[in-house]
Amino acid sequence: MHINMKIDAKYTVVLVMLVGFISCQENARPNYQYMPNMYESVGYETYQEADVDVEGNQIFEYDMEARLPVDGTIPRGDFMPFEIDNTVEGYEEAKANLKSPLDSTQVDYEVGGPLYTIYCAICHGIKGAGDGTLAKKDLIIPGSYAEKDITIGSIYHTIYYGKNSMGSYANQLNESERWQVAEYVAKLKADLDK
Amino acid sequence: MKKSYQSLEDNSTNNMKQVIYRNLTSKILYLGFILLLTFSTSLTAQEGDPVNGKALYRTNCASCHKLDSRMTGPALRNVETRLAEEEGLDREWINAWIKNSAGLIRSGDPYAVKIYAEYNQTAMTAFPQLSNQDISDILAYTAEPKPEPVVAEVPTGVQGGGGDGLSSDIMLAALALLFALLAGALVLVNRTLKRFADEKGIEVPVKEKGTPIWKAFVQNQFLVLVTVIFFLLASAYFVYGFFMQVGIDQGYEPVQPIHYSHRIHAGENGIDCKYCHSSARVSKHSGIPSLNVCMNCHKSIAQVGDETQAEGISEYGVDYNAQIQKLYKAVGWDATTQQYTGETSPVKWIRIHNLPDFAYFNHSQHVSVAGVECQTCHGPVEEMEVMYQYAPLTMGWCINCHRETNINVKDNEYYTKIHEELSKKYGVEQLTAAQMGGLECGKCHY
Numbered sequence: 001m002h003i004n005m006k007i008d009a010k011y012t013v014v015l016v017m018l019v020g021f022i023s024c025q026e027n028a029r030p031n032y033q034y035m036p037n038m039y040e041s042v043g044y045e046t047y048q049e050a051d052v053d054v055e056g057n058q059i060f061e062y063d064m065e066a067r068l069p070v071d072g073t074i075p076r077g078d079f080m081p082f083e084i085d086n087t088v089e090g091y092e093e094a095k096a097n098l099k100s101p102l103d104s105t106q107v108d109y110e111v112g113g114p115l116y117t118i119y120c121a122i123c124h125g126i127k128g129a130g131d132g133t134l135a136k137k138d139l140i141i142p143g144s145y146a147e148k149d150i151t152i153g154s155i156y157h158t159i160y161y162g163k164n165s166m167g168s169y170a171n172q173l174n175e176s177e178r179w180q181v182a183e184y185v186a187k188l189k190a191d192l193d194k
Numbered sequence: 195m196k197k198s199y200q201s202l203e204d205n206s207t208n209n210m211k212q213v214i215y216r217n218l219t220s221k222i223l224y225l226g227f228i229l230l231l232t233f234s235t236s237l238t239a240q241e242g243d244p245v246n247g248k249a250l251y252r253t254n255c256a257s258c259h260k261l262d263s264r265m266t267g268p269a270l271r272n273v274e275t276r277l278a279e280e281e282g283l284d285r286e287w288i289n290a291w292i293k294n295s296a297g298l299i300r301s302g303d304p305y306a307v308k309i310y311a312e313y314n315q316t317a318m319t320a321f322p323q324l325s326n327q328d329i330s331d332i333l334a335y336t337a338e339p340k341p342e343p344v345v346a347e348v349p350t351g352v353q354g355g356g357g358d359g360l361s362s363d364i365m366l367a368a369l370a371l372l373f374a375l376l377a378g379a380l381v382l383v384n385r386t387l388k389r390f391a392d393e394k395g396i397e398v399p400v401k402e403k404g405t406p407i408w409k410a411f412v413q414n415q416f417l418v419l420v421t422v423i424f425f426l427l428a429s430a431y432f433v434y435g436f437f438m439q440v441g442i443d444q445g446y447e448p449v450q451p452i453h454y455s456h457r458i459h460a461g462e463n464g465i466d467c468k469y470c471h472s473s474a475r476v477s478k479h480s481g482i483p484s485l486n487v488c489m490n491c492h493k494s495i496a497q498v499g500d501e502t503q504a505e506g507i508s509e510y511g512v513d514y515n516a517q518i519q520k521l522y523k524a525v526g527w528d529a530t531t532q533q534y535t536g537e538t539s540p541v542k543w544i545r546i547h548n549l550p551d552f553a554y555f556n557h558s559q560h561v562s563v564a565g566v567e568c569q570t571c572h573g574p575v576e577e578m579e580v581m582y583q584y585a586p587l588t589m590g591w592c593i594n595c596h597r598e599t600n601i602n603v604k605d606n607e608y609y610t611k612i613h614e615e616l617s618k619k620y621g622v623e624q625l626t627a628a629q630m631g632g633l634e635c636g637k638c639h640y
Binding site for chain 2: 062
């Protein structure tokens with residue numbers, strides 16, 4: 001009986017070690033690195049956790065290295081601020097007065113179409129009839145462009161700021177892409193209205 | 195006050211009623227006929243066709259209204275009875291509101307003004323094209339009782355194990371029992387045979403002890419040498435294998451702060467990868483979407499379907515609705531008022547794919563220029579309940595793909611000339627990425 005107990009204890013130790021070993025094998029942790037200094041960037045990498053200063057204080061809130069641009073700065077390139085407000089009046093103004101900066105040679109449905117398919121068609125449908133995948137599942141029902149009283153200006157305003165339950169797409173599409181998509185939406189509406 | 199909205203009404207039923215009290219002329223008869231028509235339509239209108247109403251509701255109302263919860267506009271289940279009981283407003287008010295809500299607000303109708311203010315002064319689109327019949331169809335649809343939620347069959351006893359797991363457990367138990375029985379039978383047979391032998395006086399020959407096998411082994415030097423070489427080679431193999439996997443995170447599958455299911459989003463709902471990871475098109479990084487991208491849809495989707503919820507609990511042990519609530523908390527969204535509170539807390543996602551600092555990789559080069567599918571490197575993400583690193587992301591893996599992949603020259607003027615010259619030089623029809631310089635050290639290491 002005494003010997004049996006000893007054997008049991010041995011088995012338990014082995015079992016515990018096995019379990020420990022197996023749980024270490026779980027993929028919840030990243031693997032070892034060999035000389036990680038060569039792996040790590042000196043400057044901050046995208047989404048990296050920010051360091052603390054010498055005294056151990058947080059430098060950035062939540063240790064978040066990602067920062068918003070300083071107020072009043074604009075990105076490089078052909079960026080133009082959008083001066084119409086995110087209000088009902090702004091919407092009406094855009095609807096009445098805002099015109100596309102793209103002339104007929106610059107409008108490229110080969111650019112706008114695929115972008116529309118990625119960002120809009122999931123709800124609005126490939127042809128803009130309001131029958132996207134999410135609409136078919138009754139999750140988000142945007143209605144058809146044919147039913148909507150929209151102009152190129154109001155489309156751009158809506159992409160920029162969102163409208164009702166639709167959110168803003170200003171951070172997923174840049175200015176020229178937004179206009180290309182707006183032109184494509186206007187084309188879809190024209191096709192639906194035929 | 196009541197008159198103000200009646201005057202907005204297109205329907206001139208009241209005027210016609212006044213007409214009836216006049217003397218009968220042929221003209222009045224004619225008008226009476228019309229009155230009869232309107233009356234008969236309004237009779238059927240009382241009933242309304244919920245099927246047609248549902249179609250109308252979907253095209254006209256559903257982008258801002260839900261039946262059972264607040265969205266851009268108020269919830270609409272039983273709106274007619276609720277308005278009648280709580281506000282004393284009748285069908286005529288509803289008609290006037292739907293056809294021209296702005297006019298009703300301007301006329302100073304108190305409830306119209308109140309609801310306009312309550313919903314952040316978002317003007318409801320006017321629907322003059324809807325007839326009274328259409329409106330009663332829609333109202334009939336909204337008056338339908340709420341469908342009973344499908345009672346989710348959540349297994350209470352066995353957690354995690356689905357139907358398959360249970361049956362395989364039973365199979366295993368049955369097999370174990372069978373083996374135990376067989377072993378028992380063998381022991382019994384052996385014992386019986388021995389007893390027979392004893393009774394009949396047959397001597398069971400006992401083997402004589404020779405040299406023990408380990409002694410024989412030690413004495414045979416050649417065998418010892420071979421074994422030692424074998425063990426050395428085998429251990430070298432394992433040591434090599436261990437060192438080669440250092441720093442490789444293939445299969446890395448951390449637990450994220452919000453259980454986000456790529457299977458549901460990219461798989462079941464078919465949302466394009468680039469919808470959320472939009473910067474993969476245009477920048478070095480394929481960014482983690484900021485929470486406003488989540489809210490593009492989750493402003494409207496506060497709950498998953500009952501089936502999905504039941505599946506999440508039984509298959510993956512995850513309460514999907516609680517995950518959406520985590521999102522709302524992080525982004526500071528109050529679902530009851532449909533407004534942002536401003537109290538946000540960032541979600542600390544755990545980064546999975548990370549190349550060492552000495553290797554340069556650019557997403558837009560691969561996604562937009564080469565047109566490589568995301569799945570080529572990231573695997574069947576649309577089937578992953580929990581995201582993990584699919585590819586080893588080693589240099590050998592990169593180079594292998596560069597050697598095997600033809601470059602995409604179609605509609606790409608940038609490559610036309612160089613492709614023509616290089617393909618002549620190499621004497622091939624199609625250049626691989628490697629032949630275009632995809633193996634040069636400085637392309638990725640500088």
